[in-house]
Amino acid sequence: MYGVLKNKYIPFIIAIPFFFCVHCYRGIILDAILYLLQYISTFDHQRFVSDPAFAFGNQESYGFFSPILGLFIKVFGVSYGMKSLCWLSHLGWIVSVIFLVRAFCKFSYNKLWFLPFLILFVVCTADGMPHTMVHFFKLVETYTCSRALSIVFGFAGLAALLQNKTITSLSLFVVGTLIHPLTAGWTLPLWLLFFFPKATFPLLLCSALFPFFxxxxxxxxxxxxxxxxxxxxxxxxxxxxxxxxxxxxxxxxxxxxxxxxxxxxxxxxxxxxxxxxxxxxxxxxxxxxxxxxxxxxxxxxxxxxxxxxxxxxxxxxxxxxxxxxxxxxxxxxxxxxxxxxxxxxxxxxxxxxxxxxxxxxxxxxxxxDVTKFMLLCFAYFVLVGFVVQQYVIWGLEGGLVFLGFDYQFLYKLQISLLLLQSLFAFICIATLIYHKKYFFVVPLVFFLFFPQFQLVPLCVVVLLLVKSRKKTAAVAIILLTLFDCIFNTAYRAHSLFNGLPLSWCRYVGFAVLTFVLLKITGKLWNNSFFRLVPMTIIVVVLSGYAIAHWDGRDSIRAKEELKLQVYLRKTIFPQEKQRGRILFYTKGLFESEPRLQFLTGAYLSASTHVGQLFFEGQYKETMKRENLLFYKEYRGVSLDEAAYIGFVSNKLSIRDTLIDRTQFLCGKKEIDNLITSESELPFVKKDSTLYNNSQKLYLYGCP
Incomplete structure (x- = not known):
């Protein structure tokens, strides 16, 4: 096994395909839309005149990501360019993590644990795992954005920092900061505190005084x-x-x-x-x-x-x-x-x-005593999990709840307890099988598949800890467990009690398979031919799954994103210059995202909100437009992306509502034109064109 752990190539051979198995690409979504439009504005700013997201500045002024994105779009086109840059960011992420984990293992005197630590790190940071979310962004993003690339340089810089490479680490941190200062910029104070401890007090003092400005x-x-x-x-x-x-x-x-x-x-x-x-x-x-x-x-x-x-x-x-x-x-x-x-x-x-x-x-x-300690910990987590479960059921049934009823927090807490319970259950099962106590294994295996029955493992723990196992005590515990199993089964069928997410189990399954095959490789290490067999199996299985599943888009989104290339250099109805004064409604995947659909400015879009944190004018103008479109009056109510998507799909999709809102906005001099797939509307028809060679779009002017 030492040969496997010391080999310098195996971490790359294993970790890279393993990483792509547990992450995917979701397409041009969320911030990827913003970065794509920002790049287009660098060579055709007129396309975004009067668009609130560009009229008051945009986030590109805080970083240097557009030239990088532009290079990929020029070479590969819009769809493949965005996808290839995301793939490159993912590849850079795992490569930099390999160097970071290796540097940390040397730094902490755990060199032989490098490969296990690396696999565990990839599992812990897999898509959907806990602690991969930093507020609303992920450690590994599923779309193209600047912070995904900046964090690659951040990881590489941390690896250099742990190797005491002062200049190299600082250079990497600066590059990451230039790409996205809000993410990688935090590595700069870390660098200062690590290499110059005497600067700690001045830095903390300046940081403490800075807000008072x-x-x-x-x-x-x-x-x-x-x-x-x-x-x-x-x-x-x-x-x-x-x-x-x-x-x-x-x-x-x-x-x-x-x-x-x-x-x-x-x-x-x-x-x-x-x-x-x-x-x-x-x-x-x-x-x-x-x-x-x-x-x-x-x-x-x-x-x-x-x-x-x-x-x-x-x-x-x-x-x-x-x-x-x-x-x-x-x-x-x-x-x-x-x-x-x-x-x-x-x-x-x-x-x-x-x-x-x-x-x-x-x-x-x-x-x-290790054995008793493990069993008591198991019993403790089972009891706490049972109490949380009953509290949630009580709250869902409308009972009196204390300390509030934060469902999101309780969901995460229950998942935490299930994770710990499952871990202890696995340890107990392995120990019981080793000691040939198969009778106690059955209920624990049952619990792993049906964790909503929280008292099942408690029954096993009590029977193992009580030395004089009287029949009356055993019968009482079993009856209590059975009573719990038939109590509130309707609410326990809720997703909160169905066990760990399947994606977590899949990630752990990949890790277990990898560890098993690596163990076999270690036993066959002295045979240069046979040791290649388990390694080949690992690489083929992981690579095959990664190739098949990394692109997580459905076929409809993939096809629609390919069509965006048509509007890269020339948008729809280019004769209209005030793009931010055009109201869009077209049916299809991008009905709430006309800015992405036609790569142009618009009166409103689902992504118009992005950036209003930085620009007061954008916030006020977006809120005004939303209020006029939603309520036909200004109420001073700020809405979010979900509200806009819901309004478009449920209200604006109705012909009468579309006519009513267009007439109102025209009367308020808010818009000059309407672009829609609806024909024969009571407005001035200026032009028409085919979209994707199938759907006809019309340009209407205000009456």
Whole structure:
């Protein structure tokens, strides 16, 4: 096995196809639309005259992504250019992660664990896994955007930082910052804190004083005015963000220096803690303080740095725990490490385990019986999961709930508990099979398939821990479990209790298959021919699945995106110059996204909202247009993308509503033209053309 672990090519051969198995490309969606339109505006700005998203500035002024995107579009076209740049970003992501994990393993004296850590890291950051979301963006995006490319340089810079390459790491951080300053820019204070610890106090002092410049009311360094964004609702920091930062304070500030007797690991942890402190402090100022600049820089984006390193540090803690369990020398400090890993890696960052882990590091060390400890932990998580389950059922049935009823938080909490329960169930099953206690294996296997029956594993735990297994006690426990199984089955059929997401199970299945075949490869390593067989199986299976599933678009979207190339150089009805004064309605995939459909400006589109955080004029103009289109009067109500999509599909698609809104907007001098697939409308028909050689579109002028 040492031959496999030490081979420098195997990580690339395994990790790259494995990564593409657990990620995909979703197409030109969300921010990808914005970046595509921004590139087009660089060579044809007239196409976006009067469009709110371009009339007051756009986000391209904060980075240098358009030239890179433009190169790919020129070479491959719109659809394939966007797809190929996303593929290149994904490839760069996994390659830079390989170097980062390898550097961390050397940095933390775990070189032989490089390959297992790498596979675990890919699983933990797979699409849809917990902690892959940093507020509303992902560590690995499924579409083309600047932050996806900037984070590649960020990872590469972190790898260089761990190798003490001062200039190389700084250069990579600067390149990433130039591409997307709000994401990769947070690596610059990390670099300063790591290589120049004496700068910690001046940096923290300047960061603490900087928000007070708002009282000078210096343009963007002032406070948000009352009529910009939904004050104060838009500014309140999310509860899970606060908890997550508190857990990181404990993890990087207290636990890591206590667990690792290493000066350079402690220095790394303190540097990360410095970034967390600055970003959270600024987040509070930007949110509760309504500071324009600090809210616009979206300081929560810094979370990707502690997220990545928390994975890696927890992997090291897990390895140390495994060693302690094998040696049967489990003590309170090891239990503290276990709780710290749970607090950080759970889908919901858990503050209570983090606090208990700190307390255990301060008390006198005492020892545990490993077997009893594992069973008691299992029982604890089962009981907590059962209580949460009953609380949710009670709330869904309309019962009196306490401390609020945050369904999203409870869903994540239940998933966290199911994850821990499944982990303990697997460990118990393996142990029971080893000791040939097959009777107890059956209910645990049943629980893995039907986790909505929370008391099933508790029955097994009690029977294993009670030495004098009296028939009456056994019968009582079994009856209690059976009663629980038939109670509220209707609500337990809800998705909240159906178990872990299937995608998680698929990712774990890929990882298990990979580890098994790598183990076989290790046993056959001395035979140069036969060792290639399991390696070939791994590569073929992973590569085949990746090729078949990486492009996650359906056939309709893929075909529609190919047709965008027609409008790259010349949009529809180019004779109309005031593109932002044209109302669009066409049926099809892009009915709410005319700006993408025709690569042009529009009166309104689902993506018009993007960027209004940065430009007050865009926010006010977009809100005015939405109100006039939705309500035929200005109400000062700010709507979101989902509201616009719903209005277009449910209201504007009705012929009478389309006529009514067009007449109203024409009367208000808001629009000059209407482009639609509807024929014979009571307006001046100026022109017509075929769209995709099938659907006829009409250009109507205001009466």
């Amino acid at each position: 708002a009282f000078l009311h210096m343009d963007k360094f002032g406070f948000y005015p009352l009529d910009w964004l939904n004050r104060p609702l838009a500014f309140i920091p999310p509860k899970d963000l606060i908890v997550r930062n508190c857990v990181w304070f404990v993890f990087f500030g207290v636990l890591i220096p206590r667990y690792f007797f290493s000066a350079h690991l402690a220095k790394l942890a303190k540097s990360i803690l410095g970034v967390v402190v600055i970003s959270f402090y600024w987040n509070v100022w930007g949110g509760l303080g309504e500071h324009i600049f600090l809210y616009q820089v979206q300081t929560w984006r810094a979370e990707w740095i502690p997220s990545v390193f928390s994975f890696l540090f927890c992997f090291v803690l897990i390895v140390r725990l495994i060693r302690c369990i094998r040696k049967k020398c489990f003590d309170s400090l090891d239990f503290s490490k276990f709780l710290a890993a749970i607090a950080v890696l759970s889908p919901v960052c858990l503050m209570v385990p983090a606090i208990i882990s700190v307390v255990l590091t301060r008390v006198k060390c005492f020892h545990f």
